[in-house]
Amino acid sequence: MAIQRTFSIIKPDATKRNLTGKIIAKFEEAGLRVVASKRIHMTREQAEGFYAVHKERPFFGELVDFMISEPVVVQVLEGEDAIAKNREVMGATNPAEAAPGTIRKEFALSIGENSVHGSDAAETAAEEIKFFFKDEEIVG
Numbered sequence: 292m293a294i295q296r297t298f299s300i301i302k303p304d305a306t307k308r309n310l311t312g313k314i315i316a317k318f319e320e321a322g323l324r325v326v327a328s329k330r331i332h333m334t335r336e337q338a339e340g341f342y343a344v345h346k347e348r349p350f351f352g353e354l355v356d357f358m359i360s361e362p363v364v365v366q367v368l369e370g371e372d373a374i375a376k377n378r379e380v381m382g383a384t385n386p387a388e389a390a391p392g393t394i395r396k397e398f399a400l401s402i403g404e405n406s407v408h409g410s411d412a413a414e415t416a417a418e419e420i421k422f423f424f425k426d427e428e429i430v431g
């Protein structure tokens with residue numbers, strides 16, 4: 292498998308509870324390297340744009356309100372098979388269904404407040420990275 296990059300967000304429920312370091316440790320233990328990172332407070336416009344694909348879903352309003360409720364940490368993770376590996380470390384969207392040892396099993400509060408976001412495919416990873424980072428902000 293080739294070296295890939297994926298996009299990650301440490302969500303408001305996790306930054307609020309000071310879990311940033313514990314979550315990054317999970318990425319690093321899985322062989323993912325943080326090659327770009329910044330703490331931001333998303334604007335409503337940014338959150339709506341980022342989650343535009345979910346615009347018609349019943350939870351969209353709630354999701355946007357949550358994502359702008361506290362700062363987040365946006366990151367680019369690099370490693371072998373990084374997209375799938377990150378999804379594995381994150382665990383299922385609903386923490387009740389997440390496997391033991393995953394970030395969502397250990398830290399998530401609910402299906403909405405689930406501590407992390409991770410890109411789901413190569414194409415979305417590239418788009419999401421570009422949404423938040425300039426090329427020169429990523430140091431591999």
Ligand code: RTP
Pocket residue numbers: 345350354383384402403404405407408409410411
């Ligand atoms: P993500 O995109 O955040 O990595 O998570 P995912 O692929 O596992 O989940 P997705 O279906 O893409 O949903 C995006 C985010 O919306 C929130 N959500 N809330 N209340 C609900 O039923 C519900 N369903 C999804 C979660 O924060 C989810 O991560």
Ligand code: MG
Pocket residue numbers: 409411
């Ligand atoms: Mg998703």
